[in-house]
Each structure stands twice: as structure tokens, then as C-alpha cells.
Amino acid sequence: MRIGLIGTGRIGSFHAGVLARHPAVDALVVMDTDRARASEAADRVGATVADSAAEMFGAGVDAVVIASATSAHAELIGRAARAGLPAFCEKPIALDLPGTLSALCEVDRAGSVLQLGFMRRFDAGYKAARAAVRAGALGRLHTVRAMTMDPAPPPAAYLPLSGGLYRDCLVHDFDMLRWVTGREVTEVYATGSDAGPEMFRAADDVDTAAALLTLDDGTLATATATRCNGAGYDVRMELAGELDQITVGLDDRTPVTSAEPQGPAAPLSPWPGFLERFAPAYEAELNAFVRVVRGELPNPCDGREAWYALLIAEACEVSRRERRPVQIAEIADAAAVRSGARAAG
Numbered sequence: 178m179r180i181g182l183i184g185t186g187r188i189g190s191f192h193a194g195v196l197a198r199h200p201a202v203d204a205l206v207v208m209d210t211d212r213a214r215a216s217e218a219a220d221r222v223g224a225t226v227a228d229s230a231a232e233m234f235g236a237g238v239d240a241v242v243i244a245s246a247t248s249a250h251a252e253l254i255g256r257a258a259r260a261g262l263p264a265f266c267e268k269p270i271a272l273d274l275p276g277t278l279s280a281l282c283e284v285d286r287a288g289s290v291l292q293l294g295f296m297r298r299f300d301a302g303y304k305a306a307r308a309a310v311r312a313g314a315l316g317r318l319h320t321v322r323a324m325t326m327d328p329a330p331p332p333a334a335y336l337p338l339s340g341g342l343y344r345d346c347l348v349h350d351f352d353m354l355r356w357v358t359g360r361e362v363t364e365v366y367a368t369g370s371d372a373g374p375e376m377f378r379a380a381d382d383v384d385t386a387a388a389l390l391t392l393d394d395g396t397l398a399t400a401t402a403t404r405c406n407g408a409g410y411d412v413r414m415e416l417a418g419e420l421d422q423i424t425v426g427l428d429d430r431t432p433v434t435s436a437e438p439q440g441p442a443a444p445l446s447p448w449p450g451f452l453e454r455f456a457p458a459y460e461a462e463l464n465a466f467v468r469v470v471r472g473e474l475p476n477p478c479d480g481r482e483a484w485y486a487l488l489i490a491e492a493c494e495v496s497r498r499e500r501r502p503v504q505i506a507e508i509a510d511a512a513a514v515r516s517g518a519r520a521a522g
Contacts, residue, residue, distance in 0.1 A: 178202050178470065181233045183253060184244035185209040185218035188267060188459070191452060192242055195463045197222035201471060208233045209245075234260050240470045241265070242463070247272060247338065251280040254480070258287035265466040267294040268348065270483045272340040274491060274512035277484055284480060291480035292466050295352045297412075298478055299461035302425035306416055307357045315418030318358060321398035322415040323350040326406035328432075328449065330373070336380035342369065342402055343386060343490040343497075350400045351390075351489040352482060353414060360392040361485075366502045367493035373405050388493045408432035409447030410454055430454075488512070 178201050182193055185207055196202050205224035209215035212228065219226045227233040233241070234256060243253045243266040251271045257264035270277045270293070284291045297303050309315060325346050331339070339345040354362060369383030377384045385403040392398060409432030414425040432447035434440075448454045468474035491512075492503040 179204040179238050181238035181241040182207045185215045189244035190218045192244055192463060193218050193222045195460050199467055201467050206233060206236050206238060251276050254280045254291060255283040258284045258289045261289060263290040263470045265292045268483055274487060277487055281480055290476055292469060292476050293478045293480050293483050295478050296455050296458040296462050297349055297353050298356055299458040303353060306423055306425050309423055310358055315416060316420030318396050318418045320417040323400045324413050325350055325402045326411040327404045328406055328409050330404040333376035336382050341382045343493040347400055347402045348486045348490045352486040354398055360394050362390045362489050362505055363393050364391045364502055364504050365492045365496050367496040369497050410450050
């Protein structure tokens with residue numbers, strides 16, 4: 178098998194290592210708009226370098242992994258679809274709903290495969306939580322609390338390109354709410370704060386956000402995020418039911434200190450970031466993609482999952498700006514209208 182990798186930044190370089198050592202991958206071709214960075218990644222894992230996306234798609238690859246800048250995702254997904262190539266793409270497909278829908282329609286027309294990079298679906302803790310909920314071990318689920326807290330803000334230049342805290346960060350939590358519970362979000366009420374570094378106000382973004390979400394069976398969920406959690410990288414999900422409650426992400430590296438006299442102290446080595454925390458999950462999702470390409474496994478995370486999670490993120494953004502509850506159906510209907518207008522134009 179010959180696989181092409183587009184994008185050799187931090188996560189792309191990690192993917193290069195996973196693919197290069199996979200026993201089913203005979204050759205790896207990498208490409209990046211930064212030729213020097215691509216060459217460095219290729220040298221590290223024994224890959225070859227393509228000078229352009231056109232050269233990559235003409236190199237006889239059997240599948241592509243897209244880890245490029247977000248702005249290029251939709252175009253590259255479409256290019257892979259038209260070439261009849263299975264594609265794995267890091268989230269998001271696009272930063273807006275019409276762009277996401279357009280790329281998904283192109284995949285559907287081509288009948289090709291698109292696996293989306295929601296890596297938490299491959300994390301051991303989230304998988305165990307899903308199994309417990311689906312088995313009824315918690316009884317009727319009544320409360321879910323999800324959180325993602327980064328230890329430090331990203332570079333200021335990244336913020337205007339990120340889509341904002343809901344689309345860039347909390348979108349993972351929104352996907353997990355759906356995937357773990359098996360329910361759909363029907364309504365959100367969200368707010369955010371830009372009281373931190375000035376660069377968030379300059380980017381019209383928030384550094385801290387919170388959302389109250391109602392699921393279609395009446396379960397209540399909260400989702401919170403911040404870019405300024407100095408204690409370390411903290412990603413958790415707490416699920417409480419009438420019979421029991423469980424927590425994902427609570428281990429000896431969780432950056433939490435108990436205020437109780439007999440409670441646990443701060444961890445000696447808290448999680449520094451997402452790649453360290455979710456490295457096994459990132460590797461597992463790419464291993465799954467290789468199996469999908471080989472016809473050994475059905476697609477474990479179809480690209481349509483990006484649409485559903487982005488609907489929730491968009492609803493949160495509207496709620497924050499307009500200070501009101503927002504129905505998910507309202508956002509879906511508006512997106513359909515915009516997509517129709519774009520197609521007609």
C-alpha cells in the first residue's frame with residue numbers, strides 16, 4: 178500500500194511516524210507547502226517528498242491522509258473524491274456548514290470514503306464510557322459534564338483561522354456527547370468570556386466558553402472549555418445516571434488538586450497537551466483507516482459526523498452572540514437555505 182500524507186506540522190509529523198511503521202504501508206509520500214518541513218519529516222521516517230498536491234495525487238497513491246491547514250481541507254477532500262481515493266481528514270472539513278456540506282456531497286457523488294479525525298472515538302476511556310451507557314450500567318442518564326481545557330493559548334495568528342473556541346475546540350466534546358450517549362442535541366444555550374489575553378478580543382473570539390445542551394431524551398449536558406488552564410491539559414467527561422456515575426479522563430496525570438485534607442495532590446507530571454494525552458487514540462484511528470482502505474473494516478467515523486458536530490458548534494456561536502437559546506433545527510434549516518443559494522448561484 179502506498180499512502181500520501183498532506184501536511185507535516187505537529188500532527189502531520191505524528192501521522193507520518195504511525196504510517197511509516199505500519200506493516201501494511203509499503204511507501205509513504207509526504208507533501209507540505211513548506212518544502213523544508215516536508216523534507217525534514219520525510220527524512221525522519223524514510224518517506225519521499227512530493228512538491229505539490231498535483232504531484233501527490235499523480236504519484237500512484239492508494240489513499241490520502243489530510244493534515245494540512247484547515248482552509249485546504251475541503252478542496253483536498255474533493256480532489257481525493259474525484260480521484261477515487263479513500264481519504265482521512267483531520268477535523269474540520271470546513272469552518273462553515275455550506276463548505277462542509279459541499280465537500281460531503283462531492284464524496285457522496287464519487288462514492289468514495291472519507292474518514293474524519295475525531296480521535297476521541299478511539300480513546301480507551303471514551304470507548305468504555307460508551308459501552309457502559311449503551312449497556313445500561315448507569316441506568317437512566319440524567320447529567321453529562323464535558324470539558325476541554327488547554328494549558329496555554331495558541332499563537333495569536335492561529336485564532337482568526339481557527340473558527341473560534343466552539344468550532345475548533347468544543348466540537349470534540351459535542352461529537353463525544355453524541356457518540357457516547359447515542360442521543361442528539363436539540364437545543365443549546367451558550368456564553369463565553371474574552372477577559373483573558375487581548376488577542377482573543379482582537380480575533381473576535383473567546384478564551385473561555387460554556388454551553389448548556391439539551392439532548393433529545395431530556396438528558397442535560399454542559400460543555401466548557403478554556404485556552405488558559407495553567408495547571409495543564411485537562412479533558413474529561415462525567416456521566417451520571419440513576420444507578421451509577423463514571424468519569425473519563427481522570428488518572429494520575431489529570432491536572433487537578435483536591436482541596437480536601439485527604440484528597441489527591443497535584444500530579445507530578447500533568448498532561449502537557451493534546452498529542453501526549455491522545456497519542457494512542459491518534460495511532461488507533463490511523464490504523465483503523467489503513468484497515469478501511471484494505472477493505473477489512475467499515476468506516477468508523479464517516480465524514481458526516483463533522484456536519485452534526487459543527488451544527489452544534491454553530492448553534493453555540495449564534496447563542497453566544499444573540500444571548501438566547503438556539504434550536505439545532507434552526508441552524509440546520511438555515512444552512513440548507515444557504516447551501517441551496519450557493520448551488521443556485
